[in-house]
Amino acid sequence: MNPGMNPGMVRDMAPVATPFFFYLLAGLAVAGGVLVITRRNAVHSALALIVTLLAVAGLYLMLYAPFVAGIQIIVYAGGIMVLFLFVIMLVNIERSSKDRRFNRMWPVGLGAACALLALFVSAFVKGKALFPDRMMSLPESSNTQQIATMLYGEGGKMGPYTFAFEIASLLLLVAILGAVIMTKKKI
């Protein structure tokens, strides 16, 4: 790292064409979401979800979060979606592509989702004044180092999220055990 630069200093590089990229990525994400919930074929839904995940990773990059974007692509699009595709190919019967798409209670579900949407719209309309008009820039060259400091600690002391990191490791161990035991034929 350049010795004349401290990690907190922000180089003022103007981002170009921000509204264009934001609307493109946001439109891709929402279109992918609509395709996920409306496709009859489960593989089509999975591919649409991959498009959504990549678009959301692009939105993270616009929000000056390159590490979270990398984690999103590697873990979500590269791990979880591959797992989903494997399971779809394991359980998908041919006739499920010709079945009805929506379950018996779909009016109730749609009504509840519309109530949720109304709640969001009212919250946004009432609370629009709470958010500032301009966004400050975070330093992105030291993003990974700063996240590592928060997760692992620095100088021998624990960071704010070190304990949570250890518990997350335990959670992953429990998930591995659970997934293995769930799929055994005889427990």
Added chain:
Amino acid sequence: MVPITTFHYLVVAAALFVLGVIGVLTRRNVVIVLMSIELILNAVNLNLVAFSRMWGNLHGQVFAIFVTVDAAAEAAVGLGILIAFFRNRETINVDEIDLLKW
């Protein structure tokens, strides 16, 4: 053109969240229900990272990493349960998973 603020990201996250809720509540195929849950978790992550930028610190991003880790664990276990259920009942319709119905 109006500059892109935190509010725009929150609107996108709310739209993804509502789409995920519609998917969870209305689809018949259990795998698509699980995928809609992943959509909901992504909307929450987008919210967290947008607020992290608004406040200027990294707490939101670290929380988003933990949410991603949790989503991975939950997807693995959920799909394991789905496979075990499919092995027993040979169906992936939520309409036919009704042992608890009265």
